[in-house]
Amino acid sequence: MNIGIIGAGNVGTVLGKGLAMAGHRVLMSSRDPQNAKHRFWKQEVGGNGDMASFDEAARFGEIVILALPWSCLKDVLDTIGPVRLSNKTVIDVSNAVRFDNGPRLQYDHTSAGEWVQSWLPESHIVKALNTVSDKRMVQPYFKEGIPAMFISGNADHAKQQVKTILGDLGWSDIIDLGDIRQSRLQEAVMLACVISEIRLQLPGAAFALLKQ
Numbered sequence: 057m058n059i060g061i062i063g064a065g066n067v068g069t070v071l072g073k074g075l076a077m078a079g080h081r082v083l084m085s086s087r088d089p090q091n092a093k094h095r096f097w098k099q100e101v102g103g104n105g106d107m108a109s110f111d112e113a114a115r116f117g118e119i120v121i122l123a124l125p126w127s128c129l130k131d132v133l134d135t136i137g138p139v140r141l142s143n144k145t146v147i148d149v150s151n152a153v154r155f156d157n158g159p160r161l162q163y164d165h166t167s168a169g170e171w172v173q174s175w176l177p178e179s180h181i182v183k184a185l186n187t188v189s190d191k192r193m194v195q196p197y198f199k200e201g202i203p204a205m206f207i208s209g210n211a212d213h214a215k216q217q218v219k220t221i222l223g224d225l226g227w228s229d230i231i232d233l234g235d236i237r238q239s240r241l242q243e244a245v246m247l248a249c250v251i252s253e254i255r256l257q258l259p260g261a262a263f264a265l266l267k268q
Contacts, residue, residue: 059221060117061085062110062132066190067149068123069097071225074194076101078224085113114140119217121147126168133175142178145214147221148239149185151246159250161243169208169239180214182207183239184222187246188262195226196262203262204229206245208238231265 057080061068064086072084082105086094089107098105114120114136124132129150133141148169152162162168169183184207185193196203205227209215219230233241245263253261 057081057221058083058116058118060113060115060120061123062113062120062136063123064089064094064097064107065123065125067193068121070190070193071121071123071149071185072105073097073101074225075221076104080104080221080224082106083108083113083116085110110136111140117144119145119147119221121149122172123149126150126152126162129172130175133172138176138178141176144179145211145217146172146176146179146181147185147218148172148181148183151186151243153247153250159247159254161247167237167240167243169236169242173210173236180209180211181236182209182211182214182218183236183242184218186239186242187249189260191260192262193225197226198262201264202226202228204231204265206231206233206242208233208236208242210235229265 059075059080059082061072061084064084068084072082076082085108089109094107110132120141150168152168154160154162173181205222207215207218215232222230249261249263253259
């Protein structure tokens with residue numbers, strides 16, 4: 057599958073490598089795709105990955121992953137234009153968090169996932185991978201087992217595509233919470249995990265759902 061990744065930071069490079077190693081063709085993007093800092097990533101992924109502009113990655117991807125900080129995501133999406141991502145499955149990995157006076161969600165009555173869906177009304181937004189750090193996004197194995205990965209979105213076919221992608225990255229316990237409004241729950245889980253990590257001094261933690 058052709059996958060475009062918008063962003064070439066830690067999240068983008070980790071997911072891009074994981075997906076390329078799983079056999080997908082990945083086009084990762086940045087504001088400066090020719091920057092020398094991207095050479096090592098291209099060497100790691102070989103022929104299954106390359107660097108391009110945001111617009112090129114958006115056009116290339118059957119699935120597009122948004123892997124940018126919340127602070128600049130809207131500006132980049134405006135630059136690309138909603139039409140470019142129309143009718144595509146778009147995975148939203150973002151979190152809108154404020155760190156003044158302790159970490160807290162930026163929105164009380166909506167979510168980053170719902171904002172992304174409103175910015176891209178003709179796209180099929182699926183919230184996923186926002187509840188773990190980039191170091192746990194691929195092959196998320198703990199000695200206790202594999203954590204749960206929650207997803208939400210309005211289109212069932214898009215969520216099925218995302219489940220396949222998550223399986224390729226090593227996720228086996230994938231829980232569909234419902235429509236994109238449920239991304240509020242995922243972002244709350246992320247915040248609970250971040251605060252737990254800070255208080256317990258256990259970086260890289262994740263939540264699991266125990267079943268009887």
